[in-house]
Amino acid sequence: MDSIDASLHHFMNKKEWQERFEKVKKEVLMDKRIQSFLKEHSAWNEDTLDRDLMKLYEYKKERENCDFCPGLKRCPNMMKGYQPVIAVENDQLLIRYQSCTLKRQEEERKKQQSLMKSMYIPKEILEATFDSIDQDHKSRLAASNKCLQFAMEANPGKDGKGLYLCGKFGVGKTYMMGAIVNELAARNIPSMIVYVPDFFRELKQSVTDGTVQEKIDYVKKMDVLILDDIGAETISAWIRDDVLGVILQYRMMEKLPTLYTSNYDYDELEEHLSYSQKGGIERLKAKRIMERIRHLTTFVFVDGKNRRESL
Structure with missing residues (x-):
């Protein structure tokens, strides 16, 4: 049986998955808020953010929901009434949620x-x-x-x-x-x-x-x-x-x-x-x-x- 690492490596090299990964990465890097974060934190750049890509994608999608807020009762975010913020702690990127204005x-x-x-x-x-x-x-x-x-x-x-x-x-x-x-x-x-x-x-x-x-x-x-x-x-x-x-x-x-x-x-x-x-x-x-x-x-x-x- 292949090791977990070997299986993961094999999965990540699949062309279809890699193309999807690159598409998501491109979307994330086009987000102005994330661009601002990358400018302020030199430890994260286009070459090194792969490990945190899904966290940033989560942040991007949730904040876009806030940009087009349908009201508190119809809030589509994972935590209704909360919006994400990017935080850095011990050189680790974290996504935290805080209550929105509504x-x-x-x-x-x-x-x-x-x-x-x-x-x-x-x-x-x-x-x-x-x-x-x-x-x-x-x-x-x-x-x-x-x-x-x-x-x-x-x-x-x-x-x-x-x-x-x-x-x-x-x-x-x-x-x-x-x-x-x-x-x-x-x-x-x-x-x-x-x-x-x-x-x-x-x-x-x-x-x-x-x-x-x-x-x-x-x-x-x-x-x-x-x-x-x-x-x-x-x-x-x-x-x-x-x-x-x-x-x-x-x-x-x-x-x-x-x-x-x-x-x-x-x-x-x-x-x-x-x-x-x-x-x-x-x-x-x-x-x-x-x-x-x-x-x-x-x-x-x-x-x-x-x-x-x-x-």
């Missing part, structure tokens, strides 16, 4: 939703895009353009200016915010939509399990924070001063953009914030909150027909 975004969203039930956003909003926004009203078109401009230019940590979308029920304010979230995701900028009434209600309930501060810290440090339907909550002095005030103060100091949707304009929201559950009126404290909101947002009025009535 995978990290999904994990971050799951982390957010496990921390806060108020992070639940309808599927329609999560899939919103600017192309799908109805532009059948001049006001909605102008608002959509403002939102797109923000999404394309947002620079958390450098510019803390956000948007304040105001309008009646069902005109598409939250949908536009969903489009912003998805556009920011394409730029690898983390963001979060919080439905304000549920968020504040959840914080009150979290006093008993000791997670209030954890939730406040998580929200206040998010790169881009969207407070959806502010003004629809039942206000209290604690919520206004120790929650909302603390969040906005931190974000102002760190230049982190905060965006809002509301049925109230600035003056109406200030009036709302001045009243508490106990019936007191504290206009000065409400004014302090509103100064931060006014100073760090651009007011955008959204009008049009109520989209919910047509559902």
